[in-house]
Amino acid sequence: MSAKPFLKIDHVDKIFPLGGGKEYVALRDVQLDIRQNEIVSIIGHSGCGKSTILNLIAGLDSITNGTILLEDKHILAPGPERAVVFQNHSLLPWLSAYQNIEMAVKKVLGEELSNSEIRDHVMKYIQMVNLDHAKDKYPGEISGGMKQRVGIARALSIQPKVLLMDEPFGALDSLTRANLQDHLMRIQMQTGNTVIIITHDVDEAVLLSDRVIMMTNGPEATIGEILEVNLPRPRNRLELQHNPEYLRCREAIIEFLYSKFAKEDE
Amino acid sequence: MVSKYVNPVLLPLLLLGVIIALWSYIAVLIPGFPTPGEVWSELLVVLSDPIYDNGAGDQGIALQLGNSLARVFGGFALAIAVGVPAGLLIGMSKNAYAAMNPYIQILKPVSPLAWLPLALFVFKEVNTTAIFVIFVTSIWPIIINTALGVRSVSEDYLNVAKVLQLSPFERVFQIILPVAVPFIFTGMRLSLGIAWLVIVAAEMLTGGVGIGFWIWDEYNNLNYSHIIIGIILIGVIGYILDALMGLIADFFDYRKRGRV
Ligand SMILES: Nc1ncnc2c1ncn2[C@@H]1O[C@H](COP(=O)(O)OP(=O)(O)O)[C@@H](O)[C@H]1O
Numbered sequence: 001m002s003a004k005p006f007l008k009i010d011h012v013d014k015i016f017p018l019g020g021g022k023e024y025v026a027l028r029d030v031q032l033d034i035r036q037n038e039i040v041s042i043i044g045h046s047g048c049g050k051s052t053i054l055n056l057i058a059g060l061d062s063i064t065n066g067t068i069l070l071e072d073k074h075i076l077a078p079g080p081e082r083a084v085v086f087q088n089h090s091l092l093p094w095l096s097a098y099q100n101i102e103m104a105v106k107k108v109l110g111e112e113l114s115n116s117e118i119r120d121h122v123m124k125y126i127q128m129v130n131l132d133h134a135k136d137k138y139p140g141e142i143s144g145g146m147k148q149r150v151g152i153a154r155a156l157s158i159q160p161k162v163l164l165m166d167e168p169f170g171a172l173d174s175l176t177r178a179n180l181q182d183h184l185m186r187i188q189m190q191t192g193n194t195v196i197i198i199t200h201d202v203d204e205a206v207l208l209s210d211r212v213i214m215m216t217n218g219p220e221a222t223i224g225e226i227l228e229v230n231l232p233r234p235r236n237r238l239e240l241q242h243n244p245e246y247l248r249c250r251e252a253i254i255e256f257l258y259s260k261f262a263k264e265d266e
Numbered sequence: 267m268v269s270k271y272v273n274p275v276l277l278p279l280l281l282l283g284v285i286i287a288l289w290s291y292i293a294v295l296i297p298g299f300p301t302p303g304e305v306w307s308e309l310l311v312v313l314s315d316p317i318y319d320n321g322a323g324d325q326g327i328a329l330q331l332g333n334s335l336a337r338v339f340g341g342f343a344l345a346i347a348v349g350v351p352a353g354l355l356i357g358m359s360k361n362a363y364a365a366m367n368p369y370i371q372i373l374k375p376v377s378p379l380a381w382l383p384l385a386l387f388v389f390k391e392v393n394t395t396a397i398f399v400i401f402v403t404s405i406w407p408i409i410i411n412t413a414l415g416v417r418s419v420s421e422d423y424l425n426v427a428k429v430l431q432l433s434p435f436e437r438v439f440q441i442i443l444p445v446a447v448p449f450i451f452t453g454m455r456l457s458l459g460i461a462w463l464v465i466v467a468a469e470m471l472t473g474g475v476g477i478g479f480w481i482w483d484e485y486n487n488l489n490y491s492h493i494i495i496g497i498i499l500i501g502v503i504g505y506i507l508d509a510l511m512g513l514i515a516d517f518f519d520y521r522k523r524g525r526v
């Protein structure tokens with residue numbers, strides 16, 4: 001790739017002050033270039049610093065050393081061009097599914113769009129996640145999988161440059177999770193979004209990603225290996241079952257997580 | 267085995283029989299203590315002409331209660347106007363919390379009646395004094411519960427606000443207030459309950475018109491039936507105020523509208 005990286009994480013350290021003069025070095029010298037339209041997953045044992053990296057990209061936490069650049073612009077604060085899908089959906093419970101998305105659209109695109117255009121725009125993203133029938137339901141009235149679909153629709157509706165997802169399907173049962181993975185792959189093919197997704201599920205990482213970023217354990221966690229997944233899209237989980245490339249990737253990740261960087265207390 | 271069947275009409279009526287029996291016995295023991303029958307017939311008299319006005323010191327029961335309620339709502343409204351913004355500030359800013367918390371903790375346990383002589387000295391007028399005392403009564407639960415509501419806004423919602431780059435104004439109205447409003451109403455409900463307790467004592471001290479003074483006045487007139495009538499009416503109105511506040515609070519609580 002000769003093109004400039006879309007998102008550049010450059011020699012980033014993250015040190016948390018712990019009080020009493022102590023500190024915890026969560027990340028040390030993380031370097032990663034991400035291309036436009038790429039789906040990258042970050043995998044690693046719990047506590048290794050996956051969420052920390054995502055929060056730094058989102059701008060929700062401050063970088064201790066180094067820089068993160070999105071299209072050559074420094075990331076210093078949160079912004080709608082880097083939408084986040086949180087693990088626990090974080091929908092506002094006093095707004096319906098429709099209103100949750102509408103609120104985001106009004107804030108980010110409200111000045112460019114007329115009222116009827118806002119309506120159409122919100123409906124487009126509700127339809128994208130197949131939730132027409134539940135659009136007027138409140139978060140408390142729909143299942144975990146549906147909530148997460150609303151969360152994804154809300155994140156995509158503000159047309160971010162990068163979609164950041166922190167274990168978005170971690171709290172869901174495996175059938176719902178498979179269903180949402182398929183939704184995500186289909187939507188990403190339509191929209192061409194750049195997606196960074198954190199996971200601790202090996203199959204999810206291989207299925208979804210163009211590249212899998214494997215992290216070493218903390219403290220001073222960093223990127224251990226980067227795995228290219230050379231599988232054509234659209235991908236079908238049934239056909240992949242016995243695909244040699246799929247199995248190779250799976251083995252490489254399992255080798256990394258459970259042999260090279262095994263964690264005893266898990 | 268605990269029986270599941272509860273009769274909400276018969277059981278209180280049975281207990282009422284016991285209370286009336288005990289009360290009648292006390293009326294026999296203490297000469298001059300009004301019997302239930304006397305209080306009942308007096309109650310009908312008092313309620314039959316509730317809004318007569320023969321000048322200061324001789325007004326119908328509805329006017330007495332109305333004056334007390336007006337003072338309570340005056341002080342209560344002032345406390346909301348000051349307490350909700352103060353609570354929002356304390357909840358949102360650690361510095362504001364650090365600055366104000368010691369004073370809140372020290373002033374909160376002071377009986378509102380302790381302020382009464384000072385207020386009387388400053389305002390030199392009973393009505394304003396009573397309103398001020400109710401203000402001091404009501405403000406602490408409102409401040410504390412508002413701040414609690416603000417602090418119970420989950421980090422996730424605030425992160426949503428950050429990613430969307432909401433302005434501070436939008437953050438308050440779109441994220442913080444929807445979460446905090448049920449807490450604010452809890453504080454208001456507590457405040458109103460205490461304010462209704464305090465107004466009776468305050469009016470006994472200040473005199474003039476009002477249910478508290480009316481009861482004190484009837485004591486001086488040796489009209490003990492009216493004291494008991496006053497107690498019953500204060501209780502009934504306090505109950506109605508609390509129930510109304512509960513209904514309003516539920517109306518503004520998104521969690522109570524089938525949207526858990
Ligand atoms: N605010 C913080 N203060 C101190 N330590 C933190 C803070 N946030 C995270 N950490 C530590 O940094 C490490 C990485 O955390 P995190 O990124 O949440 O891990 P992961 O998402 O991979 O499970 C953990 O050891 C965690 O305890």
Ligand SMILES: [Mg+2]
Nearest residue numbers: 050051052166
């Ligand atoms: Mg995490």
